[in-house]
Amino acid sequence: MEAVFLTFILMLSIFLGFELINKVPATLHTPLMSGANAISGITVVGAISLAGTGQHDVAQWLGAAAVALATINVVGGYMVTDRMLAMFKKRGK
Amino acid sequence: MGATGLAIQLAFVIAAALFIFGLKLLGSAATARKGNLLSAVGMLLAIVAALLDQGIVEFQWVLAGMVVGGVIGAGAARLVQMTSMPEMVALFNGFGGMASLLVGAAALGAGDSNTFILVTIVLSILIGGLTFTGSLVAYGKLSEKIGSGAVTFSGQQIVNSLLVLAILASAVMFCLQPENSQWLYAIIALSLLFGIMAVIPIGGADMPVVISLLNSYSGLAACAAGFAINNNILIVAGSLVGASGIILTQIMCKAMNRSLSNVLFSGFGSVSSAEAVVEGEIKPISVEDAFYVLEAASSVVIVPGYGMAVAQAQHVVKELCELLEENGCEVNFGIHPVAGRMPGHMNVLLAEADVPYDQLLEMDEVNPRMETVDVAIVIGANDVVNPAAREVESSPIYGMPVINVDKARTVFVLKRSMASGFAGIENPLFYKENTRMLFGDAKESIGGLIREFS
Numbered sequence: 001m002e003a004v005f006l007t008f009i010l011m012l013s014i015f016l017g018f019e020l021i022n023k024v025p026a027t028l029h030t031p032l033m034s035g036a037n038a039i040s041g042i043t044v045v046g047a048i049s050l051a052g053t054g055q056h057d058v059a060q061w062l063g064a065a066a067v068a069l070a071t072i073n074v075v076g077g078y079m080v081t082d083r084m085l086a087m088f089k090k091r092g093k
Numbered sequence: 094m095g096a097t098g099l100a101i102q103l104a105f106v107i108a109a110a111l112f113i114f115g116l117k118l119l120g121s122a123a124t125a126r127k128g129n130l131l132s133a134v135g136m137l138l139a140i141v142a143a144l145l146d147q148g149i150v151e152f153q154w155v156l157a158g159m160v161v162g163g164v165i166g167a168g169a170a171r172l173v174q175m176t177s178m179p180e181m182v183a184l185f186n187g188f189g190g191m192a193s194l195l196v197g198a199a200a201l202g203a204g205d206s207n208t209f210i211l212v213t214i215v216l217s218i219l220i221g222g223l224t225f226t227g228s229l230v231a232y233g234k235l236s237e238k239i240g241s242g243a244v245t246f247s248g249q250q251i252v253n254s255l256l257v258l259a260i261l262a263s264a265v266m267f268c269l270q271p272e273n274s275q276w277l278y279a280i281i282a283l284s285l286l287f288g289i290m291a292v293i294p295i296g297g298a299d300m301p302v303v304i305s306l307l308n309s310y311s312g313l314a315a316c317a318a319g320f321a322i323n324n325n326i327l328i329v330a331g332s333l334v335g336a337s338g339i340i341l342t343q344i345m346c347k348a349m350n351r352s353l354s355n356v357l358f359s360g361f362g363s364v365s366s367a368e369a370v371v372e373g374e375i376k377p378i379s380v381e382d383a384f385y386v387l388e389a390a391s392s393v394v395i396v397p398g399y400g401m402a403v404a405q406a407q408h409v410v411k412e413l414c415e416l417l418e419e420n421g422c423e424v425n426f427g428i429h430p431v432a433g434r435m436p437g438h439m440n441v442l443l444a445e446a447d448v449p450y451d452q453l454l455e456m457d458e459v460n461p462r463m464e465t466v467d468v469a470i471v472i473g474a475n476d477v478v479n480p481a482a483r484e485v486e487s488s489p490i491y492g493m494p495v496i497n498v499d500k501a502r503t504v505f506v507l508k509r510s511m512a513s514g515f516a517g518i519e520n521p522l523f524y525k526e527n528t529r530m531l532f533g534d535a536k537e538s539i540g541g542l543i544r545e546f547s
Contacts, residue, residue: 002323006320009325010320010328010332013329014335017335020117020336021333021340022340023117023120026440027437029436029440030435030436030440031119031437033338033437034178034181034182036312036337039333040315040334042326043327044143045140045143046318046324047199048143048149048155050199052154053148060154063158063195064154064155066193068158068161068165069195071161073166074136076181078132078133078170079171080170083170084444085129087447091452
C-alpha cells in the first residue's frame with residue numbers, strides 16, 4: 001500500500017505543479033528556474049537522514065557529500081533568486 | 094510513530110504548503126520576491142525537521158556538509174553575473190542530480206529493500222546520474238569551455254540505443270541481485286555516460302531547451318529519491334520542480350516551432366540550409382542619421398537578443414530609453430521567449446539595468462501593435478526577428494513564431510557584421526526596404542546615439 005500511497009502523492013503534486021507553473025509569466029522564467037533549483041535541493045532532507053545514522057560508513061560518506069551538494073542548491077538557489085527578483089521594479093518606483 | 098515523528102511529518106506538510114504558496118506568488122512580479130521567501134522558509138522548516146529525526150545520532154558529517162555547501166552556494170549566488178545565470182542554473186541542476194544519485198546509492202545500504210524500493214533506487218541513480226553529467230556538458234557548452242556546436246558522428250543512434258539496452262539490462266540484474274554491487278556500479282557508470290551522450294549532439298542554440306529539461310530531471314531525480322527513502326516531502330517538492338521544467342521545455346520548443354524529439358535527436362546547428370534567394374540590398378545608416386529618425390519617432394520598440402548581453406549594452410540601452418521617453422516617445426521592449434540562453438534571460442538582464450518590468454512585453458503582446466511602431470530597434474538578435482519564418486517555406490525556421498519587426502515603419506538593426514545568427518540562417522530582414530543597418534559594437538553605437546541626444 002505504501003507504494004500506491006506515494007504514487008498518489010506524486011500524481012497530485014505533478015498536476016498541481018502544472019497548474020501553478022502555467023500561471024508564471026514569461027518575465028519571471030529565469031527566477032522560476034533558479035527557484036526550482038533551490039526546491040530540488042530538498043534532497044538535503046533525505047541526505048541528512050542518511051549522513052547521520054552513524055551505522056554504515058559508506059552510506060554516511062555518500063550522505064555527507066549529498067548534504068553538501070544539495071545545500072549548495074538550497075542556499076545558492078534561494079539567494080540568487082532573491083537577488084534577481086529584487087531587480088524587478090515597476091515603472092515610476 | 095512517536096510524538097517527534099508526528100511533529101516531523103507535520104512540519105513536512107507545512108513545508109509543502111509553503112512551497113506551493115511560494116510558487117503561486119511567483120505568478121506576478123509584484124509578489125514574486127515574497128513567494129521566494131516563503132519557499133525558503135518552507136525549506137528551512139523541512140531541514141530543521143529532518144535534523145530532529147531521532148535516527149540521527151552523528152551530526153558532524155551533516156553539519157560539515159551543510160557548512161561546505163552553504164558557503165559555496167552563498168558565494169556563487171553573490172558573485173554570479175546575470176549574463177552567466179544559464180551556466181549557474183545548469184551547474185545547480187547537475188548538483189541536484191548528483192545529490193539524488195548519492196541519496197539513492199546510500200539508501201541501498203541503509204534501508205530494507207523490496208523490489209519496489211530497488212526500482213526507485215535505480216531510477217534515482219539513473220536520472221540523477223544523467224542529470225549530473227548532462228548538466229556538466231550543458232555548462233561546458235554555455236560557458237564555451239567546450240565547443241558549443243552539436244557533436245554528431247555516424248552510428249551515434251546505435252551507440253545510444255546500445256547504451257539504453259545496457260542500462261536496462263543492468264537495472265534488471267540489479268533488482269534480481271541487489272547484494273552484488275557490480276550491477277550498482279554498472280548503473281552509475283552507464284547513467285553518467287548516458288548524460289554525456291544525450292547532450293553532446295545538441296547545439297548551443299538549443300541550450301534553453303536542454304537546461305529546462307535538465308531542470309525537470311533534477312526534480313524527478315529528487316522524486317525518485319523520495320520513493321527510495323519513503324519520504325513525502327521529496328516527492329512533492331521534486332514533482333513541483335519536475336512539472337516546472339517540463340512546462341518551460343514545452344514553451345521553449347513551441348517558441349522554436351520544434352518538437353522535443355527534434356531538439357534532442359537532431360543537431361540543429363548542423364542543418365545546411367538551402368540558399369534562400371534574398372532580394373534587395375543592405376542599407377547602412379550612420380549614427381547621426383539614426384538619431385534624426387529616432388528624434389522624430391513617437392513610438393519605439395526595442396528587441397534585444399543575446400548579442401546585447403555579450404556587448405554588455407543593457408545599461409546604455411536603458412539610458413537611450415530614458416532619453417527617448419524624455420523626448421515624448423513611448424518605448425517598449427519586445428522579448429522573444431528564446432531570446433538569450435535560458436527562458437526569461439533577457440528580462441533579468443534588462444531588470445538589472447533598471448528597466449521596469451511593465452515595459453517588457455511578450456511576443457504576443459508586441460506583435461499586434463507592430464504596425465503602429467515608428468522604429469523597431471533590433472539589438473543583437475537575429476533568428477527571433479527573421480521574417481523568413483513567416484515567408485520562406487524552405488527555411489529551416491519556417492513556422493517559428495517571430496517578432497514581426499519588419500512591419501514597423503522603420504527597422505534599425507544593430508549588428509557587428511553581416512555574419513548569420515546562431516542557427517546559421519540568412520535573414521531577409523536585413524534586405525527589406527524599411528531596414529537600416531547600424532554596423533558596429535552595439536554598446537558603442539548606442540553610446541553614439543546618446544551623445545547625439547545630449
